[in-house]
Amino acid sequence: MKFLTKNLLAPKFLLFLAIVYTLLITIGSFISPSALPKVGYSVSDKLIHLVAYFVFVLIWFIWMYYHFKKKKFRIVLFATSCIAIIYGIIIEILQDSLTKTREGDFLDILANVAGVLIAIIILVVLRPKLFALKNRN
Template sequence: MVSFFCLTSSNDIPTVNIPNLDKFVHAFFYFVFTILWFLFFKKQVKKKNQFKFLVVAVCFSLLFGIGIEILQDKLTTTRSGDCFDVLANLIGTIIAFSFVLFAKQIKKNQNTNE
């Protein structure tokens, strides 16, 4: 479904005159996307060391974002690939990665203090 919306005609999307708003949307989307993939992998495999699942979620999110940009450039006539969209995706993914590590550290500290 996400792929469909990323590859449909951009003529139907309402425009808003806020500079670089789309980059913030990309970053936010990939923040959520990465966390959801991490939670999916975490739920599928119950292991203590879940860091590798976070890395897999980050890699999957980044590869997906790059793939979508390539497909927008090659398969659509109303959209084009944008390196800055990939950069915004990367920023959102890095923020998600940091957020998960930070949350895990807080949880670990709380468990240690009990």
């Protein structure tokens, strides 16, 4: 288990994962909805936004928290959360102005923020474990 944790927390792997995930969100935000794969059941696009930004914050937070070892938990959490919210707002504005098949939606922004807030709550609850991992590596 220690080997797995150490490899999953490797800075290069986490950065790669964060960048790829961000690119996937960006691409998914600009391609036509008809080009997206269909699933056999209905999923609210607001739920997709919530989950996407929840994961976005988790991945970027973990990378930043372990990469910038001298930065405090709350500073990294604040920075990561602000970046995610600003990124989501920019994506919505660009969807409205750059595409014909997508439009910016204030409710999408609210769903993004909800995902960020849930990530914040979970990370605060997990803070002691994250701190222990950070100091062990």
